[in-house]
Amino acid sequence: MRTHAAWLVLLVLLTSLAAPSSPVAVPASATHGDALEVGFMDSQSRVDGTLGAGEYSHNHTDPDTGITIYVQYSGNVLGIALESPGLGWVALSLGAVLVGSNVTDVLVFADANGTLLALDEVDHGWERHLDVTVGGTDDIIATAASTTGSGWRVEFQVPLDSADDNDHHFLANGTYPFSLAYNASSSDPSTPDTAHSMTDLLLHVGPSPDISRAERTAVRASTQELIAGQKGTLTGLLKNTSGAPIPDEPIEFYLKTTYGLLYVGLGRTNSLGKAGVVYEPKSSGTWTLNVVFRGTGRYFPSNDTVELTILEAPSSGGFWLTPTLGITAVILLVVGGVWGSYAFVVSQLLGIRRAGRRSVTRHSSIRGEGGENHP
């Protein structure tokens, strides 16, 4: 409970730094003062845990925390990398989700024993929730991490303007406050921070290019026949409207499920405009595969859906008793046995009633009267 309270204190601090955070519209020609410029780039950042030459437009090292933040945007995607001086969790608060409110968008990352934890959360000032638990969606598109000497780096992408009301909505030419925090050693995000931003940091989203120059695209989804329990490939083909393949662009693959879109993976197009992911379905059935190209400054976004049929795995012919079949058989045997015994007891009760009637009939015939039961 003590750590919980400490984390709440941190959140209040983060929230107070981030709010109020109504976007300050700044003319493109105006200077942005100390605001970190988020520059538009032709291609999205490569989320692989490393910093490529020219991958990000700008960066800034926060003197209070020592965290370096790298930023860029392309199309509707904001690419960010955070370099933390510690090995514990690192968090970025992105300001109010609604103009004038104190509800802020918080992104938390941690390396939990080799598993990268990426949490898209909303902070109401007194408690935080994962977006998905309050009717929103997890909008962190991709994450990757690597170690950097005594610290670690996490790269991720989020939409500039997602459809989720729990996320901050960025607009080109807008200036927004943000803050940073990290823990030096603990990957448990409920532990208090080692340091957090003490002053208001500002982030300015640069102007978007003239979209009239952008090309329209068409992505086509295709699948090979998939079998449950076996690896198969999902592919997407990205071309412009004149049919020329578009290389080196990210394509996202989703499956439509009862619980919404299930993120399957991300592939990057090759010289033929083809991107793919290897997918191993667990169960058979027919699903809808959704292939998404989010667009960049040069290309408009596009998406496509295709029906994906996953076949039952063929029987090996040897051991046919699957766990489900085993459980079903046990339940049927046990429950069937018990209810069979009940049926037998009921048959005995019916026998008792028949015997009682016979006894009454005999009794009545001896006495020459009928009807009433007697012991």
Next chain:
Amino acid sequence: MDPRQEEETNALLAPVERWSPRFLVFVGLLAAVVAWGAYAYNVQLQQGLVVTGMRDTVSWGLYISNFVFFIGISHVGALMSAILRLTKAEWRRPVTRMAEAITVCSLFVGASMPIIDLGRPDRLLNVLVYGRVQSAILWDFLSISTYLVGSLLFFYLFLIPDLAILRERLTSIGRFRRWLYRKLSIGWTGAPDQRRRLERSIGILTILILPIAISVHTVVSWIFAMTLRVGWNSTIFGPYFVAGALFSGVASVLMAMALFTHFYKLDRWIKPVHFRNLAYLLLLLDIVYIYFTLNEYLTVSYKSEGAEASLLGSLYGGSFAGLFWTIQIAGLIVPAFLLAFRRTRTTLGIVVAATLVNATMWLKRYLIVVSTLATPQMPTGWGSYWPTWVEWSITAAAFAGFVLLFALVSRLVPIVSIWETQEAREPLKGTAKEIPAGEVST
């Protein structure tokens, strides 16, 4: 029938034959509480589960605690009755009917709790229609319905000879009850063929009901233990729950015995030896439960893995510490002392111990359900839960409904089995023949 037997039968039939005004007032009061609970449930049905204190983090509360508690005490009828019959413990005869009635009444109340916990009870059948065989919820549905039917049959089989006595002896009662006894006694006359069939059925169910009862509470525990939640992710939850169920069940029988002995004047049948023997059983179960508790908490505390340590911190010294230590001290340690020493092992001491056990075992179920759900699984902070007036009202109605059902059962059939207590004397009977006065030697 010998005069003593006749007089005993009349004494046991007396509460069934005459429903005193005091009893009717008592029933009226209980019915009023149940009606208030029904009103609260109607509010919940109209407005949804938002009228409860349950939210997305703590999504189970009083209803599921009540469910586990009532299913727990329902074990006593089956297990105690079956075990004592199989071991031919003769002292069991006056108390088994009470235990079996507790089983049936608590099962009805307990089984209704998950339905009340559903925001949309009209979707109950979806458990069967869309249920997955791998789901512990489906197993629970199957095991509880199987146990309910088995317990009803078990209870009914032992009633049949007494129902025939009621059919023959109670002629001044209302027409409905006469019809009820006539139908339910299924023409029992005690004929050899009937006896043979009844004994065969009793033999089958006495053996069958044991694994069913154990499996039911094991499956109830799996609702928790099949998850990866801290505090629930345990391999010993099955036996731990079964031991806890028997523990609270025996305590319930002791409380019922004390109440019936007092109000129904059953001292002739329920004697200090019955309290004492059940007190030994309660003490044994107390020790077993302490063993399981130590095993559960010590192993987890020793490892103190991340989130488990957080939960344990809240139990040992945090927001749940008051509840936790009350349960350990008032529910386990104090009853153990009361039952262990001859000086305190009086009827009063035993009843006090049983009351403490039952009260704290209900708290224990609440603690198991709520503390784990309140423990954060994600860095979203601790969940909070406090039941609303709707939940308290429905809980009060559940307890009142249980007592009401039990009270009605005790007024519809003899709460001490007439034929079983008479049967106990059968081996002592010999054949006697009157000696003419003149031949009696002096």
